[in-house]
Amino acid sequence: xxxxxxxxxxxxxxxxxxxxxxxxALEYIKVNREEEAKALFLDLLGRDRNYVGSYYHxxxxxxxxxxxxxxxxxxxxxxxxxxxxxxxxxxxxxQTAYEDLTDL
Numbered sequence: 001x002x003x004x005x006x007x008x009x010x011x012x013x014x015x016x017x018x019x020x021x022x023x024x025a026l027e028y029i030k031v032n033r034e035e036e037a038k039a040l041f042l043d044l045l046g047r048d049r050n051y052v053g054s055y056y057h058x059x060x061x062x063x064x065x066x067x068x069x070x071x072x073x074x075x076x077x078x079x080x081x082x083x084x085x086x087x088x089x090x091x092x093x094x095q096t097a098y099e100d101l102t103d104l
Contacts, residue, residue, distance in 0.1 A: 003027050004024065004027050004028070004031070007020055007023055007024040007027060008024065011024060016047065016048075018044055018047075018048045018051045018054075021040050021043070021044045022040075022041075022044060022051060022053060022054050022057075024040055025037040025038075025040035025041050025044070025054070025057065026057065028040070029057070029061065034061055034064075034065065037057075037061060038058065038061055038062070041054050041057060041058035041061070042058070045058065045077075049077075049081055050081060050084075050085060052078060052081050052082050052085055052087055052090045053090065055074055055075070055077055055078025055081060055082075055094060056075075056078055056090070056093055056094055056097065058074050059071040059072075059074035059075045059078065059094075059097065060097065062074060063097075063101060068101060071101060072098060072101060072102065075094050075095075075097055075098035075101070076098065078090070078094040079091055079094045079095055079098065082094060
C-alpha cells in the first residue's frame with residue numbers, strides 16, 4: 001500500500017499528472033481494485049486523449065470484467081490515438097489485443 005499512498009500524494013499535489021494517474025491505476029489493478037483503476041483511466045483519457053498507454057490497460061481491464069464490446073471500443077480509440085501519435089509499437093499491441101478479442 002505504500003506505493004499507492006505515495007502515488008495518491010503525488011496526484012493530490014498535481015491532479016492532472018497523467019503519468020502518476022496511470023501509475024496509480026496500474027497499482028490498483030495489482031491489488032484487485034479494478035473499479036478505482038477504471039475510474040482513473042476514464043478520467044485520464046477524458047482529459048488527455050494522447051496518453052496512449054492507458055487505452056490498452058483500460059481495454060484489458062474491461063475485457064477481464066467481461067465487457068467485451070466496451071473493450072473493443074477502447075482498443076479502437078487507442079489505435080486511433082497511437083496512429084495519430086505515430087506510435088507503431090502501441091498501435092501493434094492494441095491491434096493484436098483487438099484481434100485476439102474479436103476471435104473469441
